[in-house]
Amino acid sequence: MDLRQIRYFVAAYETGSLSAAAGRLNCTAPGVSQQMSSLEARLGTRLFERTSRGVDPTAAGNRFYIRCLAVLKAVSEAEIELQDFKIGLSGSISAGFAPGLARSVLPQVLARFTREFPRIDIEIASGTADVLVSETSAGGLDFYVGQFTQEHLGVMATHVGRYPVSLLSGARRGLAPMQPVRLKNLAPLKLSVPSGTNSLRPRIEEAIRSGEIVVERTISIDSLSAGFHFVSQTDWSSILPFWIGLQELGNDRLTINPIEQPALHVDVALIVPTRRPMTRPSQLFYDYFRQELQRMDEEWRRIVSPALSADYGSV
CATH class of the missing domain: 1.10.10.10 (Winged helix-like DNA-binding domain superfamily/Winged helix DNA-binding domain)
Incomplete structure (x- = not known):
């Protein structure tokens, strides 16, 4: 054919x-x-x-x-x-990404894209999800990729995908690296939870109320970077999207564990202004981002699959 x-x-x-x-x-x-x-x-x-x-x-x-x-x-x-x-496509791109995506996925995308399209200027915005969605609605950003909890006028959301999360713990916690865990069977966690604007926050709170996650103490830190470094220096834990866990597999100050139960996930959406389509440079940049996110998702599943097929016992 x-x-x-x-x-x-x-x-x-x-x-x-x-x-x-x-x-x-x-x-x-x-x-x-x-x-x-x-x-x-x-x-x-x-x-x-x-x-x-x-x-x-x-x-x-x-x-x-x-x-x-x-x-x-x-x-x-x-x-x-x-x-x-x-x-030699030219133009400019202004985009926003959720902090975890910006930290873990975006660098590889930028390295590839700037190499292949040297005549395109790129501006990456940072901030909370609702701030970036509002900026997209106002026309300040071509698009935003991430999670958000509040509806906004002037934007259209397209579901990108549903992705697994992982448990990141300070090495002092003493968990076995990459061993799948059922959180309710662990000793009570000192848990750093996402901010209230994060779509994962209500799911974690519901799991705590239902007993699927047993906690000793909780703390909420708005800054992903600050919370991440706090966990790495203590025996605290945090539940974060897989792309952060994947990037930190070689960090000896952190232990990464796939979560078998409860069934937690993050939904990622593409947010664009309703009144204008994405430009060709922006669409290409987003396509490159999707390709990298898919590659990382496949790598995570490849690493995790052998462990998930094992007998978990009382973990």
Whole structure:
């Protein structure tokens, strides 16, 4: 199967006729017919029913059409990106990211993007989620990526994904590195909890009320950096998104543990102004961010999967 066959099939599907498809593609109807026959033979199934009026897709043809559209879209996007790279895409980007994403994911994205697009200026904003969402709503940012707890006018949210969290503890706590834990079975935690504007905060509080997390003491620190360094110097713990745990696997002052129970997660959203689309540079930068986040998610799952398949005993 090649791209020409896919393009021929999509044209025949959309026009309902091999001759009309040939006209769209500036080729001959017998040529389209031959390519369709070869494609059906390769796939081992009929994609069209030939009629006196033209062609009607089979059930297999309908499903194949959806897949072909995705392939052609991906090829088109790749061609556009390479063309942008060739001519030297220029412009500017102003974006905001949740602190944990900015700390753990963004550096790799910036390194790649600035290398490939040297003529694009980038401004990364920092602050709380609600501040950055408000700034996006006002038009000060092209987009924001992270979690937020309050609705805002003037922005549109698109769900990026749901991701696991991990338990980060000071090495003094004495937990075994990367051993999955059921939090209710641990000795009471001294727990540093996220600020009230973090979407993870209410889930942690509910787990504490229900007994799924047993705590000795809690502390709330608005600054992610301050809270993180506090934990690393004590026997306290914190529940944070996996990307922070993944980045700190080599830190001998911290112990990272996947959380088996309770089922905690973070939802990440892309927030854009409703009144204007993302510019081409901003869309490319966001695409690079998504690729890096997906790569890190796959790496985390690869590391964690063998441990999750083990017998946890009383952990």
